[in-house]
Amino acid sequence: AQSVTQLDSQVPVFEEAPVELRCNYSSSVSVYLFWYVQYPNQGLQLLLKYLSGSTLVKGINGFEAEFNKSQTSFHLRKPSVHISDTAEYFCAVRSTGNQFYFGTGTSLTVIP
Amino acid sequence: ETGVTQSPTHLIKTRGQQVTLRCSSQSGHNTVSWYQQALGQGPQFIFQYYREEENGRGNFPPRFSGLQFPNYSSELNVNALELDDSALYLCASSLTGSTDTQYFGPGTRLTVL
Numbered sequence: 001a002q003s004v005t006q007l008d009s010q011v012p013v014f015e016e017a018p019v020e021l022r023c024n025y026s027s028s029v030s031v032y033l034f035w036y037v038q039y040p041n042q043g044l045q046l047l048l049k050y051l052s053g054s055t056l057v058k059g060i061n062g063f064e065a066e067f068n069k070s071q072t073s074f075h076l077r078k079p080s081v082h083i084s085d086t087a088e089y090f091c092a093v094r095s096t097g098n099q100f101y102f103g104t105g106t107s108l109t110v111i112p
Numbered sequence: 113e114t115g116v117t118q119s120p121t122h123l124i125k126t127r128g129q130q131v132t133l134r135c136s137s138q139s140g141h142n143t144v145s146w147y148q149q150a151l152g153q154g155p156q157f158i159f160q161y162y163r164e165e166e167n168g169r170g171n172f173p174p175r176f177s178g179l180q181f182p183n184y185s186s187e188l189n190v191n192a193l194e195l196d197d198s199a200l201y202l203c204a205s206s207l208t209g210s211t212d213t214q215y216f217g218p219g220t221r222l223t224v225l
């Protein structure tokens with residue numbers, strides 16, 4: 001079974017500062033990796049995904065993530081955050097059985 | 113927009129009752145998955161349907177059941193509701209067999225009193 005660990009439950013950051021949200025996964029097989037964002041009272045929206053190829057993945061809203069197989073990590077980064085980035089962020093792993101396993105989420109709060 | 117819709121938006125039930133939640137998948141997607149998201153938690157996989165048959169199940173009891181229809185709409189049924197069933201229920205559609213991703217609906221907020 002897969003598991004996903006998001007190391008920080010809450011991350012406060014000042015506007016225009018960089019941010020990194022950490023994600024580690026456990027798997028002995030190839031996986032597909034995703035980051036989703038959830039705004040209050042809404043469903044999940046895909047930010048980016050890693051399926052294969054380049055380990056640096058760029059997504060929407062200026063976010064990017066780097067897949068590190070040796071460290072089983074898939075950390076999300078943004079060089080300069082905006083107030084509108086305040087939301088809950090979920091890292092997810094998709095197994096070969098097409099099932100998704102989500103982390104417990106990181107609440108990003110951007111401070112003006 | 114993802115094209116995945118869910119109804120109703122909110123629902124209040126009492127313990128022991130039964131509930132049916134509905135999902136309309138994104139056009140062309142033949143797979144639907146359902147998730148339970150408790151307050152402050154990540155989504156937990158309930159089950160997945162592909163071509164109207166269950167195609168994987170998470171750690172949920174049999175009182176959680178589902179249906180997928182030929183038009184790819186689907187239902188999640190929960191019998192004998194318990195207080196711990198209070199959560200946001202999300203459906204997500206995808207194309208099985210591809211490396212495509214899942215597209216989520218906005219969810220149904222279920223409150224069990």
